[in-house]
Amino acid sequence: MAAAVHIPVSEYLRTTYRPDRDYVDGELKERNVGEQPHAHIQAIITGIFREHRSDWGVRALPEQRFQITPTRFRIPDVTVLRNTDPKDAIISFAPLLCVExxxxxxxxxxxxxxxxxxxxMGVENIWAIDPWKRAAYYASRQGxxxxxxxxxxxEHSPITISLAEVFAELDEF
Known part of the structure; x- marks a missing residue:
């Protein structure tokens, strides 16, 4: 197995990767993307938040860079921000929700x-959705x-998403 190649943060930030990659303490980490069920669920979830953006006071961003620490960057599949959150190029504050x-x-x-x-980073709402098993989870440090x-x-918001509706839309095609 080849040794990991470390690159400086400055190089990571000025380089375009296709698809984009996480950066963890000097190492580039590939993300599993590219299959239709993954992409379709990502589009469905982003679309639900877009449809309700005014009612829920949010904006949803697919594949947005998120700085955890000075040497750790992650790219959630969907990041949901409050309308009042800054519009920084790279998020460096806790968003409302991260969806994987x-x-x-x-x-x-x-x-x-x-x-x-x-x-x-202080993210209180983390969801994991498995399009293969038709399951969804609330995620935390406890599992x-x-x-x-x-x-x-x-919690304490009007945001509610029906998994039956999400998976029904996934099954339409």
Whole structure:
């Protein structure tokens, strides 16, 4: 196995990667993307937040760079900001919500490091959606808790998303 190549933060920030990559303490980390179920769920979730942006006071951004620490950058599949949040090029504050969509070969165990990074930054709402198993979870440092009623919610807000509707739309095509 080849040794990891470390690059400085400045090089990461001035380089365009396709697809974009996480940067963790000097190492580039590839993200599993590119399969239709992943991309479609990402579009559906982003679309739901866009449709309700005025009512919910939010804006949803797919694949937005998010700075956890000076040497750690993550790119959630969907980041949801409050309308009052700054419009910085790279997010360096805790957004309202980070959504991770599992790709075919992802596991919840592998996702835990990303969840821990979001929690370190102060993100209180983290969702993980598995289009392959038709499941969704609330994620935290303690692990993953499956929704018990088929809905994803953000406490103390009007934000509620029906998984049945999300997965029905996924199955349309």
């Amino acid at each position: 969509i599992l790709s075919k070969d992802d596991t919840l165990g592998e996702l835990q490091e990303r969840v821990d990074d979001y929690a370190t 993953f808790a499956r929704t018990d009623d088929g809905m994803l919610r953000i």
